[in-house]
Amino acid sequence: MKAALILVGTELLNGGMLDTNSLYIAEELNKYGIEIEFKITVRDFMDEILKTIDYAKKNVDLVIMSGGLGPTIDDITKEAIGKYLNKPLIVEDDELAELKEKFKKANINFIKINVKEVEKPQGAVSFKNDVGMAPAIYIDGIAAFPGVPRELYNMFPKFISWYSKEKKLLKDGIYIKDILTFGMAESLLDESIREFFTEDGIYYEFLVKNYGILIRLQSTESNKNKVEKIVEKIYNKIGMYIFGEDEDRLEKKVVQMVTDLGMNISTAESCTGGMIASRLVDVPGVSSVLKEGVVTYSNEAKIKRLGVKKETLEKYGAVSEETAREMVLGLDSDIAIATTGIAGPDGGTQEKPVGLVYIGIRVKDKVYVERKIFNGSRNKVRERAMLQSLFSLIKILKKGESNE
Numbered sequence: 001m002k003a004a005l006i007l008v009g010t011e012l013l014n015g016g017m018l019d020t021n022s023l024y025i026a027e028e029l030n031k032y033g034i035e036i037e038f039k040i041t042v043r044d045f046m047d048e049i050l051k052t053i054d055y056a057k058k059n060v061d062l063v064i065m066s067g068g069l070g071p072t073i074d075d076i077t078k079e080a081i082g083k084y085l086n087k088p089l090i091v092e093d094d095e096l097a098e099l100k101e102k103f104k105k106a107n108i109n110f111i112k113i114n115v116k117e118v119e120k121p122q123g124a125v126s127f128k129n130d131v132g133m134a135p136a137i138y139i140d141g142i143a144a145f146p147g148v149p150r151e152l153y154n155m156f157p158k159f160i161s162w163y164s165k166e167k168k169l170l171k172d173g174i175y176i177k178d179i180l181t182f183g184m185a186e187s188l189l190d191e192s193i194r195e196f197f198t199e200d201g202i203y204y205e206f207l208v209k210n211y212g213i214l215i216r217l218q219s220t221e222s223n224k225n226k227v228e229k230i231v232e233k234i235y236n237k238i239g240m241y242i243f244g245e246d247e248d249r250l251e252k253k254v255v256q257m258v259t260d261l262g263m264n265i266s267t268a269e270s271c272t273g274g275m276i277a278s279r280l281v282d283v284p285g286v287s288s289v290l291k292e293g294v295v296t297y298s299n300e301a302k303i304k305r306l307g308v309k310k311e312t313l314e315k316y317g318a319v320s321e322e323t324a325r326e327m328v329l330g331l332d333s334d335i336a337i338a339t340t341g342i343a344g345p346d347g348g349t350q351e352k353p354v355g356l357v358y359i360g361i362r363v364k365d366k367v368y369v370e371r372k373i374f375n376g377s378r379n380k381v382r383e384r385a386m387l388q389s390l391f392s393l394i395k396i397l398k399k400g401e402s403n404e
Contacts, residue, residue: 001033001034001035001061001062001167001169002034002035002036002037002059002060002061002062003029003034003035003036003037003060003061003062003063003064004036004037004038004039004040004056004059004060004062004063004064005022005025005026005036005038005039005040005064005065005066006039006040006041006042006049006052006053006056006063006064006065006066007019007021007022007039007040007041007042007065007066007067007147008041008042008044008049008065008066008067008068008077008147009041009043009044009067009068009147010043010044010074012041012067013041013043019041020149021066021145021147021149021152022039024149024152024153024156025064025066025152025156027207028156028157028160029064029160030216030218031174031176031218032160032164032169032174033169033174034062034169037059037060038056038059038060040052040055040056044068044074044075044076046076046079046080046083049068049076049077049080050080050083050084053065053080053081053084053142054084057084057141057142061141062141062143062163063141063142063143064143064144064145065077065081065142065143065144065145066144066145066146066147066152067146067147068080068144068147069117069134069136069144069145069146069147070116070117070133070134070146071113071114071115071116071117072113075116077144078119078120078121078137078144079119081121081137081139081142081144082121082122084142085121085139085140085142087121087122087123087124087139088121088122089119089120089121089122090119090120090121090122091115091118091119091120092118092120092126095118095126095135096115096118098118099114099115099117099118099133102133103133114133117133117134118134118135120135120137120139121137121139123139123140124137124138124139125137125138125139125162127155127158127159127162128155128158129146129151129154129155130154130155131150131151131154132146132148132150132151132154134146134151135155136152136155136156136158136159138159138162138163143159143163145159173220173221174218174219174220174221175218175219175220175221175223175224175227176216176217176218177216177217177218177227177228177231177245177246178214178215178216178217178245178246179214179215179216179217179231179234179242179245180211180212180214180215180242180243180244180245180246180248180249181212181213181214181215181238181241181242181243182211182212182213182241182243182250182387182388182391183212183241183388183391184213184238184241186206186208186213189206189213189215189238189241190206192237192238193215193233193234193237193238196230196233196234196237197230199223199226201219201220201223202217202218202219202223202226202227202230203217203218203219204216204217204218205218210383211249211250211387212243212250212387212391215234217230217231240395243391243394250279250387250390250391250394251279251280251282251283251390252283253390253394254280254390254393254394255280255283255285255286255289255290257394257397257398258289258334258335258397259285259288259289261334261397263289263333263334263335264289264290264291264333264334264335265280265289265290265291265333265334265335265336265337266290266291266292266293266294266331266332266333266335266336266337267280267292267293267294267331267336267337267338268293268294268296268305268306268327268328268330268331268336268337268338268339269293269294269295269296269338269339270295270296270297270302270318270327270338270339270340270341271339271340271341271342271343271357271381271382271385272339272341272382272385272386272389273295273297273382274293274295275382275383275385275386276293276337276339276386276389276390277290277293278293279386279390280293281293291332291333292331292333294306294331296327299313299318302318302323302326302327305330306326306327306329306330306331306338307326307329307330308323308326308327308330309326312326317352318340319340319341319342319352319356319357319358320340320358321358321369321371323340323358324338324339324340324358324359324360324369325360325367325369327340327360328360328361328362328367329362329367331362334363334364335361335362335363335364335393336360336361336362337359337360337361337389337390337393338359338360338361339357339358339359339360339385339386339389340357340358340360341355341356341357341358341381341385342354342355342356342357343355343378343379343381343382343385344377344378344381345377345378353373354381355373355374355375355376355381356371356372356373357371357372357373357374357381357385357388358370358371358372359372359385359388359389359392361389361392361393361396363396363397363400368392368396370388370392372384372385372388374388
């Protein structure tokens, strides 16, 4: 089955807003075997929206629209769908009552223009919006959602579940297994695992995420055992670069592993400025293992807070293996992570270039220090250092488990 995405919003074309919905929609459709043939972004102009709908309807099975479902004058998506299908816009009493109740609970005055949020072409099916006002709709092969990401994320699963049943898409259910990797380039991953995919009906793709590269294996439920055998082969081949599966994330894996070990963890950050601690705090239940997180940006802070020797800083500098080692030794916890580096854009030398980061990790009495050079902007260097720190700790803890 083929689908098309139509993103409605002048702000998406003039740089006023970034599209974050397409990736989510594509991944969700992929789970049901629906392929996106093309994506078009249009301004909030009726003639342009109508032309785009017409083109999409003539070329694909399902048209998904995002944006333009609000109450303002430029929110015309549902009106355009009605015009294209020659359907009048209607308001159902129960949906209007529900909308008014939402405004009441939010202590917002309901005015006449807000009725527009529950208007829809006659015959359209609605999908309840649990986190916003305007419901999503579907009619005659066209689905429309608000452009607000959290509202889309709330309603899209309801729609696609309903749609798949209506169209009987899952005769043999889709089976997906995600393998999460870090530290290996996409081209090398492909070269390493390509040989395992020799059977028809089992596919793989790479999705670059902000936490690494996801290898997605997809087939049908009837092929689940075959997929799992391929997963085992992948682990045997590139296991040192794998940190989890499916819903795992680096920070979740760290918290889980530290918890399972019955230990606690602290961080001392210079160049990453608290990013590691912040990621760990994102994980529910981290309070049981996270002892403290400190930002020791200046040499004075490193000396006073962590006990880094003045002589070490004078002889080797703040950005050095020796300083990273003393930073983790200055934390009072079972496990410690420290970062010190040159994030840029200035401050680098030939000996210590911009992007140089030392990552210190201590597990009980054993200390590990890694020297890494990351490319990119200041924020990119800091983000990569944070991710690498978490991944390196996972590798160390895994190695410790295997040696027990």
